[in-house]
Amino acid sequence: xxxxxxxxxxxxIVGNVYALVAVGLALIFGVSRLINFAQGSIYLVGxxxxxxAVVHLHTPLPLTIVVVAVASAIVGLIIERFGxxxxxxxVRIAPLLATIGISFVLDQLVxxxxxxxxxxxxxxxxxxxxxxxxxxxxxxxxxxxxxxLTSALLLFVFLRYTKLGWAVRATAQDRDAAMQMGVDVNRVxxxxxxxxxxxGGVSGMLVGMYYNQIxxxxxxxxxxxxxxxxxxxxxxxxxxxxxxxxxxxxxESYGVAVLGTSYRNLFAFLLLVVVLVLRPNGLxxxxxxxxxxxxxxxxxxxSRPVNIPRWALWGATAGFAVLPLFxxxxxxxxxxxxxxxxxxxxLSLTLVAGTMGQxxxxxxxxxxxxxxxxxxxxxxxxxxxxxxxxxxxxxxxxLGTLLISPSFRLRGHYVSIATxxxxxxxALVILNWESVTRGPIGxxxxxxxxxxxxxxxxxxxxxxxxxxxxxxxxxxxxRLLGSHLGRSFRAIRDDDIAARAYGLSxxxxxxxxxxxxxxxxxxxxxxxAHLYSYINHETFNxxxxxxxxTVVILGGLGNVVGAIVGSVALVGLPEMFRIAxxxxxxxxxxxxxxxxxxxxxxxxxxx
Amino acid sequence: xxxxxxxxxxxxxxxxFYGQAQVHFDLSINVARxxxxxxxxxxxxxxxxxxxxxxxxxxxxxxxxxxxxxxxxGLSTPQIVRRGIASVPEARRLxxxxxxxxxxxxxxxxxxxxxxVAQDLDRMLTLFPKLGQRLAQRAGSLxxxxxxxxxxxxALMSRPRMIVMDEPTMGLSPLYxxxxxxxxxxxxxxxxxxxxxxxxxxxxxxxxxxxxxxxxGKIVLSGPARALKDDPRIxxxxxxxxxxx
Ligand SMILES: Nc1ncnc2c1ncn2[C@@H]1O[C@H](COP(=O)(O)OP(=O)(O)OP(=O)(O)O)[C@@H](O)[C@H]1O
Ligand SMILES: [Mg+2]
Numbered sequence: 001x002x003x004x005x006x007x008x009x010x011x012x013i014v015g016n017v018y019a020l021v022a023v024g025l026a027l028i029f030g031v032s033r034l035i036n037f038a039q040g041s042i043y044l045v046g047x048x049x050x051x052x053a054v055v056h057l058h059t060p061l062p063l064t065i066v067v068v069a070v071a072s073a074i075v076g077l078i079i080e081r082f083g084x085x086x087x088x089x090x091v092r093i094a095p096l097l098a099t100i101g102i103s104f105v106l107d108q109l110v111x112x113x114x115x116x117x118x119x120x121x122x123x124x125x126x127x128x129x130x131x132x133x134x135x136x137x138x139x140x141x142x143x144x145x146x147x148x149l150t151s152a153l154l155l156f157v158f159l160r161y162t163k164l165g166w167a168v169r170a171t172a173q174d175r176d177a178a179m180q181m182g183v184d185v186n187r188v189x190x191x192x193x194x195x196x197x198x199x200g201g202v203s204g205m206l207v208g209m210y211y212n213q214i215x216x217x218x219x220x221x222x223x224x225x226x227x228x229x230x231x232x233x234x235x236x237x238x239x240x241x242x243x244x245x246x247x248x249x250x251x252e253s254y255g256v257a258v259l260g261t262s263y264r265n266l267f268a269f270l271l272l273v274v275v276l277v278l279r280p281n282g283l284x285x286x287x288x289x290x291x292x293x294x295x296x297x298x299x300x301x302x303s304r305p306v307n308i309p310r311w312a313l314w315g316a317t318a319g320f321a322v323l324p325l326f327x328x329x330x331x332x333x334x335x336x337x338x339x340x341x342x343x344x345x346x347l348s349l350t351l352v353a354g355t356m357g358q359x360x361x362x363x364x365x366x367x368x369x370x371x372x373x374x375x376x377x378x379x380x381x382x383x384x385x386x387x388x389x390x391x392x393x394x395x396x397x398x399l400g401t402l403l404i405s406p407s408f409r410l411r412g413h414y415v416s417i418a419t420x421x422x423x424x425x426x427a428l429v430i431l432n433w434e435s436v437t438r439g440p441i442g443x444x445x446x447x448x449x450x451x452x453x454x455x456x457x458x459x460x461x462x463x464x465x466x467x468x469x470x471x472x473x474x475x476x477x478x479r480l481l482g483s484h485l486g487r488s489f490r491a492i493r494d495d496d497i498a499a500r501a502y503g504l505s506x507x508x509x510x511x512x513x514x515x516x517x518x519x520x521x522x523x524x525x526x527x528x529a530h531l532y533s534y535i536n537h538e539t540f541n542x543x544x545x546x547x548x549x550t551v552v553i554l555g556g557l558g559n560v561v562g563a564i565v566g567s568v569a570l571v572g573l574p575e576m577f578r579i580a581x582x583x584x585x586x587x588x589x590x591x592x593x594x595x596x597x598x599x600x601x602x603x604x605x606x607x
Numbered sequence: 608x609x610x611x612x613x614x615x616x617x618x619x620x621x622x623x624f625y626g627q628a629q630v631h632f633d634l635s636i637n638v639a640r641x642x643x644x645x646x647x648x649x650x651x652x653x654x655x656x657x658x659x660x661x662x663x664x665x666x667x668x669x670x671x672x673x674x675x676x677x678x679x680x681g682l683s684t685p686q687i688v689r690r691g692i693a694s695v696p697e698a699r700r701l702x703x704x705x706x707x708x709x710x711x712x713x714x715x716x717x718x719x720x721x722x723x724v725a726q727d728l729d730r731m732l733t734l735f736p737k738l739g740q741r742l743a744q745r746a747g748s749l750x751x752x753x754x755x756x757x758x759x760x761x762a763l764m765s766r767p768r769m770i771v772m773d774e775p776t777m778g779l780s781p782l783y784x785x786x787x788x789x790x791x792x793x794x795x796x797x798x799x800x801x802x803x804x805x806x807x808x809x810x811x812x813x814x815x816x817x818x819x820x821x822x823x824g825k826i827v828l829s830g831p832a833r834a835l836k837d838d839p840r841i842x843x844x845x846x847x848x849x850x851x852x
Contacts, residue, residue: 182717
């Protein structure tokens with residue numbers, strides 16, 4: 001049993017590691033108001049570069065640190081130059097989406113090159129521990145503390161005493177005014193991306209050494225923790241990010257000591273949600289910045305939706321409906337069933353993110369709520385599967401809206417962070433609430449779909465069922481968009497201040513959008529549960545949330561038909577070209593990047 | 608007005624749009640070397656946008672902007688600043704969390720002659736004596752009038768050939784207004800050309816050599832300040848301008 005001092009030391013060390021990530025995020029946010037979702041990927045890359053250096057090149061530790069810092073910085077510079085700089089004049093959501101795409105590409109590349117299996121990353125330090133008071137401390141702890149302090153000192157000197165450092169601070173406070181002093185904002189962006197990447201990469205390497213293990217799952221975790229620490233400290237506030245990180249490290253360490261490791265991440269996300277709700281600007285308030293100009297220009301690329309005649313839509317629907325009557329393979333039906341399920345999720349997200357402007361990154365949680373509700377209703381209460389699915393939809397609508405409601409007062413990127421955190425919280429509650437969800441074991445033996453007493457077991461019947469459900473949801477959503485309610489949604493998206501001035505209650509409309517969207521997603525999750533017959537806490541993960549986002553951007557944000565076309569394209573095309581599973585996420589990432597850069601309005605245009 | 612050969616800054620036939628909305632209609636303005644030129648106009652007439660066009664923060668859809676004979680179209684804001692134009696933006700826009708000293712020195716960002724910059728800082732403290740005791744203070748905590756002084760000192764630090772100012776007297780007490788106008792005149796006598804935007808016509812016309820009146824994006828009146836001072840149309844233009852706003 002380790003002592004409280006041990007937990008404190010551990011918390012501070014882990015906090016130091018988070019700080020290296022969070023400080024970079026804060027620098028980038030300060031200068032360009034962007035949450036860099038690729039920060040964790042650089043951390044991952046840093047860990048693997050460290051691994052190559054240590055295991056293959058046998059570099060001594062100081063050299064390893066330098067190699068990792070420099071190589072990671074180069075990766076950061078490349079991301080800035082080719083991924084983000086071309087988007088300077090795009091809509092505000094574009095750079096955020098680009099960093100998500102970049103992170104998928106980088107993570108998948110690492111996975112393809114090094115395989116998903118974990119690797120050991122030896123620290124080259126002697127394995128001794130010194131007694132300190134009631135606890136112990138090892139050389140690696142000291143190394144991490146030393147790297148943290150040195151980095152903080154160097155950063156302080158840079159920001160305080162160099163010309164480029166002044167430019168960084170000036171840009172963070174007022175970008176336009178800095179430009180009027182002759183500051184080249186591109187160079188400032190380069191500088192912060194280079195620094196952030198160097199710190200992030202070193203952090204990944206240190207964590208790999210700390211646990212003597214690296215694997216590709218590190219990436220998303222690091223991004224999430226870094227974002228939490230940064231937002232807790234006040235987005236864009238560099239010292240705040242350090243304090244937020246140490247606080248997060250301590251909260252986690254003590255929390256784990258009391259409740260166990262599987263709760264570790266829950267504390268992080270609860271801390272985030274509490275801070276976002278009580279103090280959305282963070283504990284130490286965000287760096288102030290004059291509102292960027294131009295103030296107009298919506299969050300979403302404005303465009304004219306492609307007009308598809310009604311008969312063509314009905315024709316296509318009829319075509320898909322009669323498809324199983326022809327000799328098509330089981331495989332094709334299976335693929336299309338997946339597309340219809342993803343289509344329902346897409347409908348949900350395109351309403352919430354496109355029509356309402358709340359770019360959710362946690363939409364998979366709605367699937368999970370629907371799936372678990374439906375599975376448990378039919379297993380424990382013997383509710384017929386057809387009804388249970390509707391129960392899943394209702395639960396997802398109610399619980400999803402309730403969970404998301406604290407974030408209603410947030411705007412822009414903060415909505416994305418909050419939804420991401422809420423999504424993670426749902427997954428963690430599922431993992432830990434064993435008496436109901438059966439925890440990590442998952443739920444097996446979920447009965448197949450049934451309708452009025454008839455089991456839907458054949459692929460054809462499941463195909464028809466899911467197609468019909470999706471078409472009904474799409475029709476309802478089309479109706480909704482044309483109604484007064486739909487116009488109010490769009491008015492709030494385009495200008496929430498003006499909408500409020502017209503007397504629209506934002507909370508009520510956001511709730512309505514999430515209720516409708518939650519229902520569609522819950523239905524999709526419910527059907528999936530009965531189809532798979534086994535689900536666990538990882539069945540519906542962040543990757544699915546991002547896939548759904550790619551789908552709706554591909555189709556055109558807010559576009560009902562677009563969401564379905566996007567699903568068919570993203571599920572169907574990889575199957576058609578028989579692309580191996582491990583390349584798919586890479587392709588989704590690349591699709592997202594290309595869309596953001598070249599066709600932000602999607603295939604069918606935004607509505 | 609035809610463009611005089613000695614014009615340091617010349618905007619000709621500039622048309623500017625924000626999305627669909629047109630803000631400038633064939634706007635032409637000349638600033639003669641060594642002069643103070645004032646742009647008058649009511650709210651939303653497009654004055655600040657004119658400043659942004661000059662500084663390259665907003666790009667015109669058509670028209671030409673020339674400074675010292677060379678076109679500024681297509682240059683970035685930092686490049687334009689390096690050509691010798693400094694600015695005192697609307698609402699001053701200091702770097703609120705940086706100290707007064709750092710703010711003033713940020714004005715010399717484009718310069719690399721450290722010793723001369725240090726001398727210029729001392730010169731600023733004689734020109735703006737009140738700032739001497741406030742050098743270490745956060746700029747955001749200064750009063751409006753003090754902030755205006757910092758913004759002007761900051762602009763001068765780049766040793767510009769021309770300063771553009773957006774409503775430098777806005778929100779200041781009468782005492783500070785007089786002081787600011789005095790300083791603008793002094794700066795101008797040191798050889799710096801000044802282009803300033805003002806709403807307060809009578810104040811501006813006291814120090815300007817020439818003035819233009821902008822009304823919903825069109826120049827409706829222009830000429831030597833002396834002549835405009837007594838022009839009844841100045842008042843009419845204002846009434847028209849504020850009605851349109
Ligand atoms: N970034 C922008 N995007 C869209 N429209 C803008 C933008 N900036 C200004 N406008 C509009 O252009 C018009 C002219 O604005 P501008 O700021 O140039 O006026 P102004 O004469 O400086 O007004 P004021 O006296 O109030 O400062 C206004 O109608 C304004 O709403
Ligand atoms: Mg103005």
